[in-house]
Amino acid sequence: MPFDIRKAQIDGHAALRAARAEKDQATKGHPRVGSSGCVSAGGDVYGVCPRIALARQMGIEETPSLATQIMWKAGEANEDTWNKVLDAGLPPNMGREFDVEVRHTIDGVSLPVLGHPDVVYNVDGTFAHGLELKGVFGSSTAVLVALDGRPKNENLIQAAAYSHFMDKLPWALCYTSASWVPVNFYDQKTYGVKSIKPFYRTFYMEWVGDKLRYRNEESEAWVDTVITGQGIEDYYLLVEEMRTERNLGERPSSHYVDGKQNKWGRESNCGLCVFKAACDKYDGDKSYDNWVAGIKQKTEEVA
Secondary structure (H helix, E strand, C coil), X not given: CCCCHHHHHHHHHHHHHHHHHHHHHHHCCCCEHHHCEEECCCCCEEECCHHHHHHHHCCCCCECCHHHXXXXXXXXXXXXXXXXXXXXXXXXXEEEECCCCEEECCCCCCCCEEECCCEEEEECCEEEEEEEEEECCCHHHHHHHHHCCCCCHHHHHHHHHHHHHCCCCCEEEEEEECCCEEXXXXXXXXHCCCEECCEEEEEEEEEECCEEEEEECCCCCCEEEEEEHHHHHHHHHHHHHHHHHCCCCCCCCCEXXXXXXXXXXXXXXXXXXXXXXXXXXXXXXXXXXXXXXXXXXHHCCEC
């Protein structure tokens, strides 16, 4: 009987997912840096939808399709490649820290926020710089990062959260696109290119007081954002209030953190979300129990 490669792939992904779920049981209920956001001074929410953050905190997540699992593993491979390349190029007094844990307590949030940064470097044994590493696996992200020159909100805020929780440690958000990406007709007219070749793109970050700004590595100009350290903490307070008060509140802003309107509007947040139907229903009936039942039902469906 020939070796069934596809079955081995599917079984392998399932085994790895089960092992990860078992490991996560020890920290179930904790808010995560991987589901981070920011509340602006005007009260708008940016980053990961707080409804998704709440669902994940409750242990409710959709069953990932094989396509999603392939993408996740490609993201892990991207991190491995970055580490090999940068470790080979580090100056003699700089080294990489291993398995750094962030455990940040916020007044009013019942459990600490947990996370493990992708990369943290030291200089002569002292924390010096962090990196958030992201793979580019879609044309819209490739256009946003490479042609529009701005990061995704949730990616930048995740990097900012790690930086803030580690005493405003210098941080950078680093993208990798490993293949040629075709550009749709609309964006061809806007940017004058038909495809995007493989690329790295780094966005440097710095705090001015409690406010974050970023700089595309291809520009000298710094871009101001609505992100603040307090706003990041307020986001976790919001998710806690949603859980205890059983009130989901509003969905995230359809603007970028620099104030510009996202061209995809509300669809940029909700268009492909598996919980969209449950959230639409909640916005009508305001029933928290119905919302929980609706998102739980979706976790039982295999995409």
